[in-house]
Amino acid sequence: MSVDIQKLAKTVLNAQRSGTAIPQLSETESFTLEEAYRVQVQSIEYRKVEGEHRVGMKMGFTSRAKMVQMGVDDMIWGRLTNAMLVEDGDTIDFSKYVHPRVEPEIAYLLGAPLEGPVSPTEAMNAVDAIAPAMEIIDSRYQDFKFTVEDVVADNSSSSGFVVGPWCSPDTDVANLGMIMEFDGRPVQIGSSAAILGHPARALATASRMVAEEGERLEAGWIILAGGATAAEALRPGVSVRNSVENLGSVSFNVSA
Ligand code: OOG
Numbered sequence: 001m002s003v004d005i006q007k008l009a010k011t012v013l014n015a016q017r018s019g020t021a022i023p024q025l026s027e028t029e030s031f032t033l034e035e036a037y038r039v040q041v042q043s044i045e046y047r048k049v050e051g052e053h054r055v056g057m058k059m060g061f062t063s064r065a066k067m068v069q070m071g072v073d074d075m076i077w078g079r080l081t082n083a084m085l086v087e088d089g090d091t092i093d094f095s096k097y098v099h100p101r102v103e104p105e106i107a108y109l110l111g112a113p114l115e116g117p118v119s120p121t122e123a124m125n126a127v128d129a130i131a132p133a134m135e136i137i138d139s140r141y142q143d144f145k146f147t148v149e150d151v152v153a154d155n156s157s158s159s160g161f162v163v164g165p166w167c168s169p170d171t172d173v174a175n176l177g178m179i180m181e182f183d184g185r186p187v188q189i190g191s192s193a194a195i196l197g198h199p200a201r202a203l204a205t206a207s208r209m210v211a212e213e214g215e216r217l218e219a220g221w222i223i224l225a226g227g228a229t230a231a232e233a234l235r236p237g238v239s240v241r242n243s244v245e246n247l248g249s250v251s252f253n254v255s256a
């Protein structure tokens, strides 16, 4: 029997909308990675019907630290909409999430589209600006546990993202120190080099991976390169900051 894509999309979307954890889809349904991406597309289609629009894409599992933390060995990606954008310095409402975590990232703003396999240099030539960023991930699955198919169906845990000051695209991002702090205390320290050895590779990979789904990266989109360190669980009342060498810092607060 073929899998009901619409039903699975509604299941993950309802979990996101209500901020309640659900069992992994793979416990009761058998579906392929390809079908998982179709569930993801369908969930975004439902969000578009509700008025949201695409503003970019995020890469997942581009660092060893993230792969080890989650026990997944394959890179994945997710779709970003305008509703996921958290303004730099804003406060998010903790009660709206299931069990949110945050990870330090780098964001690219594309000035030109990217289509299919490209080299990291070609990818960087399409970049208009680079910013320090953070991603708020919030798996809709109980205990934040999933198979690769589950997490892809759940839009790769996409929940929110915060982008700091846009910097020159000529900034060398190969090996920038990153410090993520909770209330001024470092909780994760890393380097942009942890992202596939060089975060430009994440952008090139993003272009290749969306092409497998018949998409291209559009001018004006924001692309998240993936967490450089393991993610940290958020808690009510905390102030979060990610400072990236040469790029500056980005912050947000969590409601009490
Ligand atoms: C999946 C999303 C991974 C990243 O930056 O590696 C990701 C998860 O860890 O829940 O966003």
Ligand code: MG
Pocket (backbone or CB within 6 Å): 058, 059, 060, 103, 105, 135, 137, 224, 226, 227
């Ligand atoms: Mg991420």
